[in-house]
Amino acid sequence: MKQASMTQSLRMTAIAMSIALAGCAFAPPAKPPTPPAPKSYAADPTPASSSQADGVAQRFSLGARAVPDWWRLYQSDTLNAWVAEGLQNNPSLDAAKHSLEAAHQLLRAQIGESMLPSLDAGGQATRQRALGLPSFGPPTNLYNVYAGQLQLGYNFDLFGATRHSVEQATAQVDQQSYELDAARRTLAANIVIVAINAAALAEQVSTSERLSALAHEQAELTERANRLGAASHDEVLAAQQNAATLDTSLPPLRTQAQRARHTLAVLMGRTPDQAPSNLTLSQLHLPADVPLSIPSELLQQRPDVLAAEAVVHAASAQVGVATANLFPHISLSASLGSAAFRRAALFTGAGSIWSAGVSLTQPIFHGGALLAQRKAAVASYDAALAQYRQTVLHAFEDVADSLTALNQDALTLQSAQAAATAAQESFKNTDARYRLGSAAYPTTVLGEQRWQNAKLSEIQARAARLADTAALFQAMGMAPAEAKGAAQGTR
Structure with a gap:
């Protein structure tokens, strides 16, 4: 038994010494390998601009710098104020700030305790x-x-256990710093997107209510025609069913609209009863110039990628700690x-x-625990590298999806506007003929119904284009100077 224990301890010492004598670093590279840089984000090459719709053809400026306060490009003072209020008052963001400060102070404490x-x-x-004493004395x-x-x-710290431990804690603070910045930018994007959705839902509710009123009017007209023998009973039932179906769609739509307002209020740090009034889509100007960083630069701008890189750094330092514990x-x-x-x-x-x-x-025998801890640290490092690669792929995917959506959004809005314009002109012509006595009133009602339905599609298409533009700005991350400040601002 004693001989086996001695053999195990000698083997552990030999392994530890072989690591040092072989010239191997105690920790693997702190920076992950350079990921592949695609030539373009999406499967199709990035176009210079989108199709023109609503009078705007968005230009994609490849190689341009990311815009820090991109929501200002929507040219809405109200929206700017909402984002500023959310960044100031959102409780989740405030909690993240305090957690980062706590981590920073714990790092300072660790440096003071272990390195000084x-x-x-x-x-x-x-x-x-x-x-x-019993023999003498009291x-x-x-x-x-x-x-x-x-x-x-x-x-x-001859073998770097303390240094690597502090390095690991520093990387973890960097990770939290980047995650805080990602949360801040995500909050801003959510406020913009929810504000757009709330505006679109409010307009859809208004349009749907008009459609419901027209459907009920159409049902009454059909019922009168039935009494005069000009419409069948089945036509009456079909008109009534259409009106009831539209009525059924209104409560869920109103619920969505109210939920969007409540969500917006909470994002801004308010209670739902203090939800702001909705914007209108016409108050939001679509940004015409959309900067697109080249793929290789994107990775230095995305907070999630930078946070994943910090995780790799921390995992590398943990391997260094586990290795130094063998000495x-x-x-x-x-x-x-x-x-x-x-x-x-x-x-x-x-x-x-x-x-x-x-x-x-000098560790001699710990039942293989020290070697197992080092193997576990190496496995965690490999897992961090794999997660970093996955985060990089998701970053490219976010940009690719947003670009593709914007291209298609322009085409969708273009078609929706053409349909709405045609339906509106048709309704105007029918209404003019009705006023001249050359068209029946039910025909006018039917024409307005077609126009209002086309307006619904136009509202949805315009809102999608505005929201997907916000998603692309968010996917671009932050400017390089802003990214550097996120890591150094808490040091």
Whole structure:
């Protein structure tokens, strides 16, 4: 049994020494390998501009810098104020800020405790009663002890265990910093997108209510025609069914509209009863110039990618800690003080006490725990690398999807506007003929119904284009200087 234990300890020492003698770094590379840079984001090459719709053909400026406060490009002072209020008052964002500050202070504490010498002062005053020796002297001894001393301690970080531990904590603070910035930008994007959706839903409710009123009017006209023998009973039932179907669609639509307002209020840090009034889609101007960073630069702008890179750095440092734990630990301790049985003799030459020492600890046998911890750290590092690669792919996917959506949104809005314009002109012509007595009123009602239905599609298409533009700005991340400040702002 003793021989097996000695063999195991020698094997562990040999493995540890082979790591050092082979010239291998205690920790793998802190920076992940350079990921592939695609030539274009989407499967199809990025166009110079989108199709023109609503009088705007968006230009995609490849190689341009990301816009920090991109929501200002919508040219709405109200929207700008909402985003500013949300960034100031959102409780979740505020909690993330305080959590980051706590992590930063814990890092400072770790640096102070592990990398710098420690110096403590202590004092003692006791009164003791002890048994005397049985052969002579009094049966008990009663005396006072006074002592005061300074204690100094320092751990020599010969193999980098402390340095790698601090490096790991620093990388974790960087990760939280980037995650805070990602949360801040996501909050801004959510406020913009929810505001757009709330405006669109309010307009859809208004249009749907008009459609419902027209459907009921159409049902009444059909019922009158039935009484005159100009319409069948089945036509009456069909008109009534159409009106009831439209009525059924209104409550869920109103619910969605109210929920959007409530969500917007909460994002801004308000209670739902203080939800702001809706904007109108006409108050929001579609940004005509949309900057597109080249794929290789995108990775230095996305907070989620930078956070994933910080996770790799932290995992690398953890491997360094686990490796250094296989090697000796050396610490220095010293104390200087004075002790006496009388207060008057305290801090005199006769009562001076001191000690100094160096301790060395070399792990020999821990049941394979230290090697298992190192293997676990290496596996965690490999997992962090894989997660980094996945985050990079998602970043490219976000931009590709947003670009594709914008291209299609322009075509959809173009078609929806053409249909709405044609339906409106048809309704105007029919209404004019009705006023001249050359068209029946039911025909006018039917024409307005077609127009209002076309307006619904136009509202949805315009809102989708506005929201997908916000999604693309969000997918671009932050400007390089802004990204650098996110990591250094809490140092």
